[in-house]
Amino acid sequence: FIGTGANGENMRPIPQLVNNNGRYSLMVDGAPYLILGAQTNNSANYPAALPMVWPAVEKMNANTLIIPVAWEQVEPKEGSFDFSFVDILLEQAREKGVRLVLLWFATWKNNGPSYAPLWVKLDNRRFPRVKTADGKTLNSLSPHFRSTLEADKKAFVALMRHLKKTDAQRTVIMVQVQNEVGTYGSVRDFSDIAEKIFRQPVPESLLAVTGKEPGTWRQLFGRDADEFFHAWHIARYVDEIAAAGKAVYPLPMYVNVALRNPFNPGEPGQYSSGGATDNVIHIWKAAAPNIDMISPDIYFRDHKTVTRIMDLYNREDNPLYIAEIGNDQPYARYLFSALGRGALGFTPFGIDYTGYSNYPLGAKKMDSEIAHFSGLYQFFGAMAREWAQISASKRTWGVSEPGDTVRQDDTVWNSQDSSGQDRETNPEDHTQRLDLGDWIAEITYGRPAFWTDPPKGNKPASGGALIAELGANEYLVTALRARVTFYPNGDQEGKSYMLARVEEGHFEQGKWVFERIWNGDQTDWGLNFTSNPRVLKVTLATYQTD
Ligand code: N0T
Structure with a gap:
């Protein structure tokens, strides 16, 4: 599979997502690859942090590092680009023999533009924020403005062009476009421009998947109209960025999701509205054909909820990839459920020695918990390519131990099984x-x-x-x-x-x-x-x- 270029150099094929009659695989160097991932904490995207990252990746026995690249660091001044972090990261990853997935933190990093450059964040005129129904301005950029989209797209395309130029080794195997997009605190943007678009007819490409006759968002979707509208426009926005990046360098591209609780979802805006939560996956699929997959970030610890989420995101039109999962003991066993569903990979979040802990989402102290993952990664790592090959074509099944995950000494946040039975006796x-x-x-x-x-x-x-x-x-x-x-x-x-x-x-x-x-x-x-x-x-x- 590894061919030869015009000048006799070795050409590795570009990583690619393929669908083998409903079973998906991520092809890396021409063969199915299993991501045994480790994601750093946020803010690890500087050369000075990397010495605290690699030892954790090694301890974990991970084969892939998932790490942010921020718009603010690659385009600190409009139009002048700096990829020095990316260059150092790629060089070190090659030395360690670890592949990379890059996370494009830009217009949305969980609702807000925190990772956008200051020249974006301080210019609300050119890059307007979402307005609530009662006219308050939130710190979430609106998806309805060309100016914002074009600026983000330009930087993303520059990043992809840089990768194309500097990564013939295909060290980077995939790119996440934005991070946990959506808006907290409002179901959608209610600015004047958003209102005008909201009153327009629903786009035809969405009519086709919903089987509806033409009409406005409110006419067709009633109570769901606001959320569907926001999801559609964020998805279109992200899709345009992905498409432009792929036109330059077509790596697989995906989005991750701040989930809503499938059994007790609450209202959009309480969860990240407009992100690809389970109720709007179909909207996202129609709006974002250049996004290869929609991948859950799992911060529930109980068996019933975790397996339900995996079933919701493992679809004929969507390969399962666990983009994030918490990093303490209860989460580790879900690797079995994921692989049984043909998952392309599994990525615990917060794997580095910076000393930060995202408890209660993850471990209080990451170091003491890493063994629960590293043992499994060592075992599956020894057969990662073979497993990926089997998974590409054979039927597979995986289960994780049910029951509560409350430790004898302590209760664990977000771990209680909703069925609440006494699990000691039966x-x-x-x-x-x-x-x-x-x-x-x-x-x-x-x-x-x-x-x-x-x-x-x-x-x-x-x-x-x-x-x-x-x-x-x-x-x-x-x-x-x-x-x-x-x-x-x-x-x-x-x-x-x-x-x-x-x-x-x-x-x-x-x-x-x-x-x-x-x-x-x-x-x-x-x-x-x-x-x-x-x-x-x-x-x-x-x-x-x-
Ligand atoms: C995640 C991470 C990081 C069920 C949290 C999770 C990462 C982002 N956000 O450490 O910030 O970049 O993708 C949000 C989960 C909210 C609570 C869910 C309870």
């Missing part, structure tokens, strides 16, 4: 079943390796399991702090069956390397996975008894 609460077609995989948590006790759950909840179908009756199985058992399903239901062969092994250069057979105690009561994950190739069989 083994079913620590049991998950996956329908693999011919087989059911049953996963249980918190039990000894023998038959003696029912599952009680790990304390704290921390297990997970991941399965891929390699062929008929053949599965790749890996898990953490869980037991995996199989029984026949569908046409095979009720037949006698067995684990025909359980191989422990590992991958080397895309090939499975056999190490040993699991048998006896290792298979008699199911496949017991400990804190030390293993990868197994399991062949199942049914047999005739008469």
Whole structure:
């Protein structure tokens, strides 16, 4: 795949998102890539911060660093550009053998223009802010002004041109356009110009996806009109920037989302209105064809909410990528749920040694929590390319341990399972079943390796399991702090069956390397996975008894 250029130099193909009949992959150097990511805290986008970043990336065993590039630093004075941070970052990333995802912090960095240059932020005439219905000015730039869009676009295009010129190595594999766009404190802009646009008919390209007859926003969308309108215009704005960047250098581009709670959403404006929350994904898809994916930022710790979010963003028209997730213990196990849904990657936020902590969203102290991720990253890192290859074409399933994640000593913010059951007593609460077609995989948590006790759950909840179908009756199985058992399903239901062969092994250069057979105690009561994950190739069989 790595071709040769006109002057004999090695040309790596540009990273690309591809859809293989509904299973997506991120192609890097011509093959599927799995992002085992680490995102820095905000404000790490200066050379002086990088020495506090790399050791954390290394400790984490991450293969990709996700880090901001700010409009204010690349265009401090209008029209004069400075990419010195980008140059230093790329050089150091290459030395470390780590790939990069750059975050374009510009018009919107969570609602506000904090990362825009002062010449933008101080000029509200040229770059107007959102006005509330009662005429107050908010610190969120309005999406309705050409002047703002053109200025942001110009800087973004300059960044992409610079990358094209300086990154033949394809160190940068993807770009996030803006950060958690949307507005807090108002559902939309109510300025005079916004009002005028709001009274115009809904654009035709949106009619097509909603199946509606022509009309105004209010006529077609009623109560949702204001939010849909804001989402549409922010998405169009972001899309135009992405399109211009791609015209210069077509890296995959995505947006991340400040989520609303899917079970208790509240009102737009209480959550970031206009961002691609679960209720407006369809609006975003219609408005922003140049945005390759819409990716959730997960700061909920409870199983029910996290898995619901993953299901909402894992769509036929949207590959799942966990753009951000909190960085303490309860979040780590959700790597299994993400990979089982074919995720292109997983990126805990706040991974650096600057000493900052975004508690209660993440860890009080990042350092003590990093081990929960680094162990998993080491394990999956050793088979990242192979997993990505399997995930590109095979069916996969992943589960994370359910139940609350409240530690015995403490309660954890945003962790309470909304179902509120007593999880100590019922083994079913620590049991998950996956329908693999011919087989059911049953996963249980918190039990000894023998038959003696029912599952009680790990304390704290921390297990997970991941399965891929390699062929008929053949599965790749890996898990953490869980037991995996199989029984026949569908046409095979009720037949006698067995684990025909359980191989422990590992991958080397895309090939499975056999190490040993699991048998006896290792298979008699199911496949017991400990804190030390293993990868197994399991062949199942049914047999005739008469
Ligand atoms: C995130 C991060 C950073 C359910 C917070 C999350 C990052 C941004 N914002 O540390 O600022 O740049 O994308 C907002 C979550 C609000 C609370 C959600 C509760």
